[in-house]
Amino acid sequence: MAKNFYEILSYTLLSPFYKKDVSRLNLNGNEKVLDFGCGTGTCSRFIAKELLKRNGKLTCFDISKSSIEAAKKRLERYSNIDFLAGDLRKLNIEKQTFDVILAHLVIYHIEKNTRQDIVNELSKLLKPDGIILVFHFLYGKKSENPDQHLSREGLVKIMEKAGLAEIKYTFARSLLFIPTYIGEFGKA
Numbered sequence: 001m002a003k004n005f006y007e008i009l010s011y012t013l014l015s016p017f018y019k020k021d022v023s024r025l026n027l028n029g030n031e032k033v034l035d036f037g038c039g040t041g042t043c044s045r046f047i048a049k050e051l052l053k054r055n056g057k058l059t060c061f062d063i064s065k066s067s068i069e070a071a072k073k074r075l076e077r078y079s080n081i082d083f084l085a086g087d088l089r090k091l092n093i094e095k096q097t098f099d100v101i102l103a104h105l106v107i108y109h110i111e112k113n114t115r116q117d118i119v120n121e122l123s124k125l126l127k128p129d130g131i132i133l134v135f136h137f138l139y140g141k142k143s144e145n146p147d148q149h150l151s152r153e154g155l156v157k158i159m160e161k162a163g164l165a166e167i168k169y170t171f172a173r174s175l176l177f178i179p180t181y182i183g184e185f186g187k188a
């Protein structure tokens with residue numbers, strides 16, 4: 001019930017926040033983009049719209065099959081999206097496929113014991129000159145789930161272990177005005 005309520009909110013009142021976050025990708029429109037942990041497609045719709053301009057392609061991926069089903073329904077008007085669900089490590093996506101990977105409020109949601117493996121996999125999927133943009137809530141100690149406590153330093157360490165370097169970062173109040181780290185990573 002609460003989940004549905006949040007989904008409705010994210011497609012209405014919260015919509016401008018997602019749109020603004022997606023604008024930080026600075027897409028040309030011709031890229032291959034992965035929306036990693038896309039959920040029900042809250043960011044994906046804005047990415048898909050940008051990519052229609054110059055024949056770009058979007059892959060929406062989430063571990064949750066039901067979220068991907070919901071995203072499919074929501075985004076059925078876009079012909080430039082592939083939808084995939086499951087364990088990223090088992091999907092056999094070709095290496096160096098994506099120009100841009102978005103991880104919007106996802107990394108700390110990945111199960112702690114698989115987090116490094118999954119980020120390693122993301123790194124393999126990135127083209128040599130590609131970028132990964134990470135949005136990361138700075139919950140501090142307020143998060144209910146201790147496994148989700150991940151500082152900026154902790155996050156950067158995981159990215160670096162996967163062969164990714166922080167190119168630039170900023171702090172902003174994104175969704176719901178929650179303090180958020182926004183980091184851009186490329187191959188080290």
Ligand SMILES: C[S@@+](CC[C@H](N)C(=O)[O-])C[C@H]1O[C@@H](n2cnc3c(N)ncnc32)[C@H](O)[C@@H]1O
Binds near residue numbers: 037042062064109118
């Ligand atoms: C807070 S939601 C963010 C959804 C969307 N990116 C957004 O900003 O609205 C976190 C998402 O991460 C997904 N997730 C968690 N672990 C994952 C994994 N190992 N691989 C892919 N997605 C994962 C969850 O299923 C969930 O949809």
